[in-house]
Structure formats: structure tokens, C-alpha cells
Amino acid sequence: MDSKYNPQAIEAKWQKIWDEQKTFRASETDGRDPFYLLVMFPYPSGRIHMGHVRNYALGDVIARYQRMRGKNVLHPMGWDAFGMPAENAAAANNVHPKDWTYQNIAHMRDELKTMGLSYDWERELATCDQDYAHAEQALFLKLYEKGLVYRKKSVVNWDPVDHTVLANEQVIDGCGWRSGAPVERKELSQWFFRITDYADELLADLDKLGGWPETVRAMQANWIGKSHGVEFAFQLEGYDDTLPVYTTRPDTLMGVTFCSIAAEHPLAKALAATNPDAAAFIKECQAAGTSEEALETQEKRGFDTGIKAIHPVTGEKVPVFIANFVLMAYGTGAVMAVPAHDQRDFEFAKKYAIPIKVVIQPEGEALDAAALAEAYTGPGTLVNSGQFDGLDNETAKQKVAEYFEQRCIGKATVNFRLRDWGVSRQRYWGNPIPMVHCDACGVVPLPPEQLPAALPPDVSFDQPGNPLERHPTWKHIDCPKCGQPARRETDTMDTFMESSWYFLRYCSPDMGAEPLDLKRVNHWMPVDQYVGGIEHAVLHLLYSRFFHKALRDVGLVECDEPFTRLLTQGMVRKDTHKCPAHGWRYPREVKQDDEFLRCVECDSEIIVGRNEKMSKSKHNVVDPKELLDGYGADTARLFMLFAAPPDRDLEWSDSGVDGAWRFLNRVWRLVHALMQVAPGAKPASATPADADLKALRGQVHATIAKVTDDFERQSFNTGIAAIMELVNAIKIGDAPLAGEAAGVMREAVETVVKLLSPYAPHIAEELWRELGYADDLCNHAWPEADAEALVKDVITIILQVNGKLRDRLEVAPDIAKDELEKLALANDKAAAHIEGKTVRKVVVVPGRLVNIVAN
The missing domain is CATH 3.10.20.590 (Ubiquitin-like (UB roll))
Structure with a gap:
């Protein structure tokens, strides 16, 4: 055995062995209990980053542990390959998106393989693969037949840089999630999934997800946003039409002093046709997005329509405003405004000098409308409310609903914040929506024999917009129904469509144009452990839950939920460094002198900034290749898993990396030392008589128990700490060992190697062989704690x-x-x-x- 640890040679050796022997191939015919471990697949940007290293190390340590626990582990990898970045790269670099994507996939696959991840690479897929796209179009048509897909005109978030529609969930602080550009409102015909049909089930089934973080479940519940309220209508003075509204606060009905309507409301549109000022205001409103977050943060502005709404109880006439904070997609697109008890209405009323009327008084306090600094939104007793005076506000909600229903002028209603999922995207590099537009027949689905609707390879990205719209021939097709000239749908699918079922495709990736093999899907699903960022709590995870349930209802899957347990890892953070002359500096551009950090280019003293998420914009990134080349994958993995609990942010530490490296060297030397002094020893299997040896064996088995428990609790950092403590306790000198001493030391060292295997698999496999074993440690049984050894004398x-x-x-x-x-x-x-x-x-x-x- 070489006395020096050489990770580069060892890791290349074992990666080659695992690849050639197909060690991690998963099979449905394996007799062991299945365990499906999945990490969210990456977008093929071309390079892995430290977030990837941490994420995939977390997934791999769980997969390897479960394998050693005797499970038949499915641990696949693939690529979320469609999307705007490829199209933008094509325009910037004169390369086809397909070529750019597959080149990036090849590079990233090679990088991931250097981490020693236990993937079944035979199940690898890319969502832009022709078979995957074909199968997905077949799924789209199945859901269309089921009535879960429809097309309508709607007001959408328009990204003026990427020239495409964004779902509300893809608008962050009023800007596009990829481009960062302020979004605009635009009315377009779009394809939608009826996710709202599943709103109740999506909400109720959150209770089944006990293996999910409570924060994620709360975020989904909030996004679904089930609310109980009342729907009724205001009469409009001088109009035959009424103004239907929905409110969750019927207890404040008597405090209405105005009504607000969305810029896209039919009443607003009708006014704009004859009133240039109204038309101008509506145009201003359309410069903002349609998400609630975008509307909440902007200044509250309105336009007085001059129309009066008649209060359904008092007959009082109140003004109707077009307001920039009202969503057409929520409720009826019109709201009753109660400024004393709603903060948005309060700010609006103050700005436009609209009366404020208090109708709920908190206990022991008399609110004065003129003295209010903000709206009162808490509980209390109704005042200034006629027949409802004296009721507590919760009782009043029910009484007001009964008042409307008894007079047939309104009804109690359940509403949801959740909107149907718009899946149309105006871009080339996506999966084409398999529909045809015919002047005679209307919208017609492509028949199965004409699938897939494949992207044309000859497109140009020399101008903004969707190249499919400009293609001279691709969009022209004969109607599948009547045979007359028709037009293909040129919108492609939202990329969240691809990520909403990829986990199912991994179960039977060889199905070609057929989406799924139900027998194999049933063998693996649901996913036992899913790993990924909390930023996907609504976007990906909610869509996946809906899509899974929809596929269940067309007979393609049987379980109700796709993911049993969810681990959301924290971010990787690092200090930022800035040179007064050269701006943000990468770590390699900073040097340490005796006292200060200095810029390597100009020697100026570096300003050390905040510890932030690693990002290229702040240059506080560490290249994984440099880390892997310098220290090896096992050091990188060990550091990532030891430096912080998995769900917390990890603060980068060069000294922490060095510490992980030194520890692995120490383990290597420990095995080397054992083989020098007790090469033929067998591991102890009983409690020794010697007190010191007994204590060591007790610690060995206590460590087994703790590390096992830490794995089950996903406390990987504390498990590593326990292994380190055990290593500290093992003292092997130069003198030959025999008898009980040799056996206990052998057992202790073997235990260290076994427990370390999921964390640092390459060195563990090599040391296992050096200990004289011929089997692969990754398939060896996980150690079990000896209850007798755990009994303490004191x-x-x-x-x-x-x-x-x-x-x-x-x-x-x-x-x-x-x-x-x-x-x-x-x-x-x-x-x-x-x-x-x-x-x-x-x-x-x-x-x-x-x-x-x-x-």
C-alpha cells in the first residue's frame, strides 16, 4: 500500500471501474426493495458550479447510503434542455440552439462524472431529445382530450427582452425571471392547463406530504390561496349592466366608499373606446405585469370613470375607478373598496380624497376615520353598519352572506388565488404545441400518426421574436380534419412542462414515442427522496404535482403524489472582494500580504464585502474544476457535506476545504498504519476484556448508531463529525498488534472506512481493497451497532x-x-x-x- 494518498489516480481508477461494470445500473427485476432518489436535473449551461457540486453531493450521499442499506436504488440524471438561453446564445454566437445545447450537455456530463456520482447513466435523457418531445406532445393531446387543455385570449406578462409570455410565477419583483427586464401586460391568445380544476386536491394533499419542509408546504398553500367570500353585484347608475364583485371581507360591506376595476375589465375597455384619457391610463397600467407581487409594489394609481355604483344595501352611490392594482384574473376583475379596513384601498383613498368610513371597532377602542394612519384590518365589532351593528366581524361574514342569498342578489363563494397555467411561449427552442389552426374547422389536434411536430432546423435568429412565425414553410400544413390549407401553432411549450414529468420518464426511458410504461412506473414511483432548491417551491413543484395528478386521471400513473420526501438545500455563499481600481475580483485575482488582501493586478488594498450567494456578477465564485483538480472529488464532497446542515446556506471556507483534505489524508495513513502493524488481523466481534479496548469498541458502535441516525435525519454534517471523533480515538503505534488489540483496531478502522463510503466513495473503495476485500464497498452491507458493545460500565x-x-x-x-x-x-x-x-x-x-x- 502506498503511504501517500493520491486522489487523482484513485478517483479516475474507480470512476472507470464503476462505468465499465455498470455498478449503478437500476433494474426492475432486482429483488430488493426499490428506492428512488432524484435530484432536480440541471439546465445545460455548459459548466457546473458550486451549487451543483453541493446539490449532487447531497443526493449521492443519500443514494449510496440507501444502497448499503440493501435497497435497489434508482438514481438517474438528465438535462432540462429547452429554453431561452439557448436561443439567446444562438443569436449572439451564430450557433444553432440544438448544437449549443448538446455541446453543453457533453461538457457538463464529463464534469459530473469526475464527482463520482452513482448515476444510472443508461437512463440519461434530455428534454430536447426527439423521443422525449414526441412523447410529451402525446401527453399534451391526452390532456386536451380529457378537457384539461384549452385556448383563450388573456392578459399576460410579456417579457420585452425575451419576447415571450411569462407565467405569474416567473415574474420576480415585476421583472422576468431570466431576462430581468420589467414585464408588460399584453393580451394574447394562449394555451392553458386547467390546474384550477385541481386546486382543492392540491391544497388538501399537502397534508399527505409530511416528508416536505413546512415552509414549502406553506408557500404552496399560500399560492393556491383558497378563500371564502361573497359574490354579488352593484347596480350602475345609467347602465343596464351590473358590476359583479367578489370579496373575502363581507363584514366590511357597509364601509364601501368606492369600487375599483382592472384596466382590462369590459367596463374600462368600453370607456377607453370613447375617452382618450381613460385609454391613456389603461396603456400606462399595461406597462406593469399581471402578478400580485408586481401590482403590490407599484404606486397605487387610478382613473375616475365618472360612473357611479349603487350600494346593494344602502342605495348610496359610490364612484368607480380604474385602478392599477386590480387583477382581471382574480375574482371578477372588480372589487368593493373599503379604505378603513384594507391598506391598498386606504392608500388609494388618501391619494384621491375619497371618504373613509370605519365599520369595525377593535375591542376597547373607538377608531376615528380622520385620525387613521393606516387601515385597521384586525378583528372587532361592527359599527355604522345598520342591521349588522354589534356583531363580531366573523359572525357578520356569515350574516351578510345569508342576507344576499335570501334576497337572491349574491351568494357565498369559494375562490382561489391560483390561476390556470399558461403554457404558450413565443420562441423556437421549445417543444411545439401539436395543434393546427384551420379557418373552416377551428383548432384541430394533430393526429398521432403526424406526431411529432418537429422543429425545423433552418431558422434565423437575426431579429427578435419567434423564428417559427417567420419560417417560410414550417407553419403551413393541411388541416388534418378537412385537408384544406391551415397553419401550425407556432407557440412552443413552457419548459416547466418538460420538468413536470421527467421523473416519470426515468422509470421507462426506452419507450420511444410512448410516454410511459405503467408497470415500471408503478415499480419506482413515487420518488422516495427528492433534492432541490427551495426556489422551485411553487414553479416546478406545484406544476409537477398537478401534472402528475392529471396523468393519473388519464390512466398513466396510479399514485396521487410524485414526491414522498423533499430536501431543499441551502445556497453556497462566499465573501466578495472589490478593488477600488478594477472592481469585483475573483479569488484568484486576490493575494494576501502580511496584513491585507491586495489586488494581484495593481496591489491596491481589497475591500472585503458581504458574504453572498456565489455569482459571476460579484466574482465570488470558485471554479469546481479547480477544486476537483487540486483536491479531488472526495475532498470537495466531504467539505460540502460537513460545512453546514443541508438545508442551510453554506459559507465557503478555503480552510474548511484544507481541513477536509487533511482528514482524508489522516484516514489514509490510519489504514496504512494498521496494515503495517496488524496486516492479518480479523475484526473483533465480541467485547474485549481490556478496559481501554472495551471503551474504544464501545465508541465504534456508538458512532455506527449515531451516523446511522444522522443519515435517517439527513444531518450529514454531524455524521461526519462523529466519524472524525472516532478517528481521533483510534491510536495505532509502530509496535505490532496481536490478539484483542489487533481485532479491535481492525474493526475500528474498517468501520471508519464503511461509514465514510457514502461521503467519500473513491478513497473508501480503495482503502476497502487495501484492507483485503474483493467485493465493492458501495454494495457492502451498512454496519450495524452491537447492542452489547453499547452497554457502558460507567x-x-x-x-x-x-x-x-x-x-x-x-x-x-x-x-x-x-x-x-x-x-x-x-x-x-x-x-x-x-x-x-x-x-x-x-x-x-x-x-x-x-x-x-x-x-
Whole structure:
């Protein structure tokens, strides 16, 4: 055995062996219990980053642990390959999106393989593969036949840079999630999935997801946004039409002092046709997006239509405003405004000098409308509300609903914040929507024999917009129904469509144009453990849940939920460094002198900034290749898994990387030392007589128990810490070992190697071979703690006086309570603190502490 650890040679060796032997191939005919471990697949940008390294290390450590626990593990990898970045790269670099994408995939696949990840590469897929796109179009048509897909005109978020529609979930702080450009409102004909048909089930089934973080479930519940309210209509003075509204606060009905309508409301559109000022205001409104977040943050503005709405109870006439914060897609696109009890309405009323009327008083306080600094939105008793006066506001909600229903002028209604999922995107590099537009027949689906609707390779990206619209021939097709000239749908699907079922395709990736093999899907699904970022809590995870349920309802899957357990990893963060002359500096552009960090280019003193998420814009990134080339994959993995709990942000530390490297070297030397002094030893299997050896063996098995428990709790960092403590306890000298000593040391060292295997698999496999074994450690059984070895002759009891630590007592585990009290009171260190005082009581916590209370 070489005395020096050489990770580059060892890792290349084992990666080659795993690849050639297809060690991690998953099979449905394997007799072991299946375990499906999945990490969210990446977009093929061309390079992996430290977030990838951490994410995939987390997934791999779970997969390898479960394999050693005897499970038949499915651990696949693929590529979320469609999307605007490829199209933008094509325009910028004169390369076809397909070529750019597959080149990036090849490069990233090679990088991932250097991490030693236990993927079944035979199941690899890219969502732009022709078979995947074909199968997805078939799924689209199945859902269309089921009535879950439809097309309508709607107001959408328009990204003026990417020239495409964005779902509300893809608008972040009023800007496009990829381009960062402020979005605009635009009315277009779009394709939608009826996700709202599943709103109740999506909400109710969150209770089944006990293996998900509570924060993610809360985010989804909030996004679905189920609300109970009342729908009724205001009469409009001088109009035959009414103004239907929906409110979740019917208890504030008597405080209405105006009504607000969305810029896209039919009443607003009708006014704009004859009123240039109204038309101009509506155009301004359309410069903002349609998401609630975008509308909440902008200044509240309105346009007085001059129309009066008539209160359905009092007959009072109140003004109707077009307001820039009202969503056409929510409720009816019109709201009753109660400025005393709604903050948006309050700000609006103050700006436009609209009366404010208090109708709910908090207990023990009399609100004065003129003195309000903000809206009162809490509970209370109704006032200024006629027949509803004196009711508490929760009771009043029901009474107002009954009032409307008894008079047939309104009804109690359930509403959802969730909107149907718009899947149309105006771009080339996506999966074409397999529909045809015929002047005679209307919208016609492509028949199965004409699938797939494949993208034309000869497109130009020399101008903004969708190249499919400009293609001279591709969009022209004969109608599948009547045979007359027709036009293909030129919109492609939202890329979240691809990521909403890829986990199912991994179960049977060889199906070609057929989407799924139900038998194999049933073998693996649902996913036992899913790993990915919390930023996907709504976008990907909610869409996937809906799509899975929809496929269940067309008979393609059987389970109700796709992911049993979810781990959302934190970000990787690093200090930022800025040079006064050259701006943000990469780590390699900074040097350390005796006292300061300095710029390598100009020697100026570096300004150390905040610890932030690694990003190219701030140059606070570490290239994974440099880390892997310099230290090896096992060091990188160990550091990532040890530096922070998996769900917390990880702060990058060069010294932490060095520490992981030194630890692996120490383990290597430990095995080398053992093989020098006890090369033929067999691991101990019974408790030794020697007290020191007994204590070491007890620690070995306590470590097994702890690391196993830490794996089950996904506390990987504490598991590594326990292994490190065990290594510290193993002392191997230069003298030959024999008998019990050799056996205990052998067992201890083997245990270290076994426990380390999921974390640092290359070095563990190599050391396993050096220990004389011929089987692969990754398929070896996980160690089990020996209950006998865990029994202690003595335990340590904390001794306190008035809650402060004074000593530690070594006692028998089964010591009687009164005997322990006597020992505590007789202790010299305790006596010094109770001298001259009266002992009031002695509190004994069995197995842990004794506290003497004295004054």
C-alpha cells in the first residue's frame, strides 16, 4: 500500500471501474426493495458550479447510503434542455440552439462524472431529445382530450427582452425571471392547463406530504390561496349592466366608499373606446405585469370613470375607478373598496380624497376615520353598519352572506388565488404545441400518426421574436380534419412542462414515442427522496404535482403524489472582494500580504464585502474544476457535506476545504498504519476484556448508531463529525498488534472506512481493497451497532449546585437515586458551594445530572 494518498489516480481508477461494470445500473427485476432518489436535473449551461457540486453531493450521499442499506436504488440524471438561453446564445454566437445545447450537455456530463456520482447513466435523457418531445406532445393531446387543455385570449406578462409570455410565477419583483427586464401586460391568445380544476386536491394533499419542509408546504398553500367570500353585484347608475364583485371581507360591506376595476375589465375597455384619457391610463397600467407581487409594489394609481355604483344595501352611490392594482384574473376583475379596513384601498383613498368610513371597532377602542394612519384590518365589532351593528366581524361574514342569498342578489363563494397555467411561449427552442389552426374547422389536434411536430432546423435568429412565425414553410400544413390549407401553432411549450414529468420518464426511458410504461412506473414511483432548491417551491413543484395528478386521471400513473420526501438545500455563499481600481475580483485575482488582501493586478488594498450567494456578477465564485483538480472529488464532497446542515446556506471556507483534505489524508495513513502493524488481523466481534479496548469498541458502535441516525435525519454534517471523533480515538503505534488489540483496531478502522463510503466513495473503495476485500464497498452491507458493545460500565453524571456546573461523577449506569444523592452531597467540589447553606432539595435527572438546590 502506498503511504501517500493520491486522489487523482484513485478517483479516475474507480470512476472507470464503476462505468465499465455498470455498478449503478437500476433494474426492475432486482429483488430488493426499490428506492428512488432524484435530484432536480440541471439546465445545460455548459459548466457546473458550486451549487451543483453541493446539490449532487447531497443526493449521492443519500443514494449510496440507501444502497448499503440493501435497497435497489434508482438514481438517474438528465438535462432540462429547452429554453431561452439557448436561443439567446444562438443569436449572439451564430450557433444553432440544438448544437449549443448538446455541446453543453457533453461538457457538463464529463464534469459530473469526475464527482463520482452513482448515476444510472443508461437512463440519461434530455428534454430536447426527439423521443422525449414526441412523447410529451402525446401527453399534451391526452390532456386536451380529457378537457384539461384549452385556448383563450388573456392578459399576460410579456417579457420585452425575451419576447415571450411569462407565467405569474416567473415574474420576480415585476421583472422576468431570466431576462430581468420589467414585464408588460399584453393580451394574447394562449394555451392553458386547467390546474384550477385541481386546486382543492392540491391544497388538501399537502397534508399527505409530511416528508416536505413546512415552509414549502406553506408557500404552496399560500399560492393556491383558497378563500371564502361573497359574490354579488352593484347596480350602475345609467347602465343596464351590473358590476359583479367578489370579496373575502363581507363584514366590511357597509364601509364601501368606492369600487375599483382592472384596466382590462369590459367596463374600462368600453370607456377607453370613447375617452382618450381613460385609454391613456389603461396603456400606462399595461406597462406593469399581471402578478400580485408586481401590482403590490407599484404606486397605487387610478382613473375616475365618472360612473357611479349603487350600494346593494344602502342605495348610496359610490364612484368607480380604474385602478392599477386590480387583477382581471382574480375574482371578477372588480372589487368593493373599503379604505378603513384594507391598506391598498386606504392608500388609494388618501391619494384621491375619497371618504373613509370605519365599520369595525377593535375591542376597547373607538377608531376615528380622520385620525387613521393606516387601515385597521384586525378583528372587532361592527359599527355604522345598520342591521349588522354589534356583531363580531366573523359572525357578520356569515350574516351578510345569508342576507344576499335570501334576497337572491349574491351568494357565498369559494375562490382561489391560483390561476390556470399558461403554457404558450413565443420562441423556437421549445417543444411545439401539436395543434393546427384551420379557418373552416377551428383548432384541430394533430393526429398521432403526424406526431411529432418537429422543429425545423433552418431558422434565423437575426431579429427578435419567434423564428417559427417567420419560417417560410414550417407553419403551413393541411388541416388534418378537412385537408384544406391551415397553419401550425407556432407557440412552443413552457419548459416547466418538460420538468413536470421527467421523473416519470426515468422509470421507462426506452419507450420511444410512448410516454410511459405503467408497470415500471408503478415499480419506482413515487420518488422516495427528492433534492432541490427551495426556489422551485411553487414553479416546478406545484406544476409537477398537478401534472402528475392529471396523468393519473388519464390512466398513466396510479399514485396521487410524485414526491414522498423533499430536501431543499441551502445556497453556497462566499465573501466578495472589490478593488477600488478594477472592481469585483475573483479569488484568484486576490493575494494576501502580511496584513491585507491586495489586488494581484495593481496591489491596491481589497475591500472585503458581504458574504453572498456565489455569482459571476460579484466574482465570488470558485471554479469546481479547480477544486476537483487540486483536491479531488472526495475532498470537495466531504467539505460540502460537513460545512453546514443541508438545508442551510453554506459559507465557503478555503480552510474548511484544507481541513477536509487533511482528514482524508489522516484516514489514509490510519489504514496504512494498521496494515503495517496488524496486516492479518480479523475484526473483533465480541467485547474485549481490556478496559481501554472495551471503551474504544464501545465508541465504534456508538458512532455506527449515531451516523446511522444522522443519515435517517439527513444531518450529514454531524455524521461526519462523529466519524472524525472516532478517528481521533483510534491510536495505532509502530509496535505490532496481536490478539484483542489487533481485532479491535481492525474493526475500528474498517468501520471508519464503511461509514465514510457514502461521503467519500473513491478513497473508501480503495482503502476497502487495501484492507483485503474483493467485493465493492458501495454494495457492502451498512454496519450495524452491537447492542452489547453499547452497554457502558460507567456513565458520566453532571453535578450542579443551584444550576451551575461544579463537577462530573463517574457512576454505574444502574446506580440508585438515593445513592447518587449521597455521592453528590459528599462531593468536595459541591461541598464548597453549599457550606453554610441549607439544602432545600436534590434534583436527579436519571443518566444525566444531579442538581443541589441550596440557599
